[in-house]
Amino acid sequence: GNSVTQMEGPVTLSEEAFLTINCTYTATGYPSLFWYVQYPGEGLQLLLKATKADDKGSNKGFEATYRKETTSFHLEKGSVQVSDSAVYFCALTFYNKLIFGAGTRLAVHP
Amino acid sequence: EAGVVQSPRYKIIEKKQPVAFWCNPISGHNTLYWYRQNLGQGPELLIRYENEEAVDDSQLPKDRFSAERLKGVDSTLKIQPAELGDSAVYLCASSPQVRREPYEQYFGPGTRLTVT
Numbered sequence: 001g002n003s004v005t006q007m008e009g010p011v012t013l014s015e016e017a018f019l020t021i022n023c024t025y026t027a028t029g030y031p032s033l034f035w036y037v038q039y040p041g042e043g044l045q046l047l048l049k050a051t052k053a054d055d056k057g058s059n060k061g062f063e064a065t066y067r068k069e070t071t072s073f074h075l076e077k078g079s080v081q082v083s084d085s086a087v088y089f090c091a092l093t094f095y096n097k098l099i100f101g102a103g104t105r106l107a108v109h110p
Numbered sequence: 111e112a113g114v115v116q117s118p119r120y121k122i123i124e125k126k127q128p129v130a131f132w133c134n135p136i137s138g139h140n141t142l143y144w145y146r147q148n149l150g151q152g153p154e155l156l157i158r159y160e161n162e163e164a165v166d167d168s169q170l171p172k173d174r175f176s177a178e179r180l181k182g183v184d185s186t187l188k189i190q191p192a193e194l195g196d197s198a199v200y201l202c203a204s205s206p207q208v209r210r211e212p213y214e215q216y217f218g219p220g221t222r223l224t225v226t
Contacts, residue, residue, distance in 0.1 A: 004152075036217075043114065043201065043217035044153070089152050097166065098215060100152025 002027045002094045006101035009087075013080055013108050021075040021104045023064075023090035031092040033057075033066055033073040038087045038103070047075075047088070080108045112136065114218035116202050122224045128190035131221045135183065135204030142179060143215060144187050145201040153201050159185065189223075197225045 007022040025033065035047040035057070048057030053068035062077045073090060085108045090101040115134040123129050135142050140161050145153035156175065158166040161182040170177065174193070179185040189196055199222050203215040 041219070043219045044203075045217070046214050049214075091152070096158070097155055098153075100154075102151050 002031070002092065002099050004090050004092055004099055004101035006088075006090050006104050009103070009105035011104060011106045013106070015082055015108055015110050016079045017108075019075070019077040019080045019084075019106070021088055021090075021106070023073045023075065023101060025071050025073065025090075025092050027071075027092055027094060029094075030068075031094055033064070034091045034093070034098070035062070035064055035073070035075050036089040036091060036100070038089065040086070044089065080106070082108045082110055084108050114202055114204055114216055116200075116218035116221055118221055119219065120222050120224075122226065123192055125194055125225050126191040128188065129192050129223060130189075131187045131200050131202075131223075133185045133187070133202030133218060135185075135202070136216055139204035139206055139216070140182070141205045142185050143201075143203040143205075144177060144185070145203065147199040147201055147220070149198070156187070192223075192225045194225050197223055199223070 003026045005024050032051045034049045036044040037047045038044045048059040050057040050066035053066055056065045064073050064075045087103045087105045089103045091098050117132050142159040144156040146156055147153040157164055157170045157177050159179045162179055175189055177187045199220040201220045202218045205215045
């Protein structure tokens, strides 16, 4: 079936460190891929998306590239801030349905 | 622009009691979704509406869950009777009516339900 697997958290980093959160997927066909972020006490927000192989989504310094050959969509940021502390969800669409990974909690300390 | 509004934000009930959640989507969004998010998990779709029509309710436990969107705007999700395993965050999301993927879903803050 269609599914998303994310690296387990929490991920704890110092401010200005490099971030990678791994995401791999299993899907029939060619899904679109997303990263959503959930800040404490808030709803999920779309962070970035990619619609086809080799597309790179980017927003707020975060990037992810749709890798069809490795079925991956890893999230990266060159220099994290304390304000990036949140839960990050990788997701794919399948027949108008969003399928989410379990989420990865990121904690950034000064 | 106002976002997706949900109420209540928190609800604590005893098992076997009924409970209802309300959602007001973003103005002009025809598509409305209800998700359940268990602790430490990603959201899972319960039901999707296109206007008033429930077009995907395959994951809705119909023995105890019901939903409605009578005028194609606000929606209510009900559980009767609630069970301990229903403790979760219930999320509402909306999106513009689209015919092709991809599309963006806008999420509300959720209702955290605790069943004791």
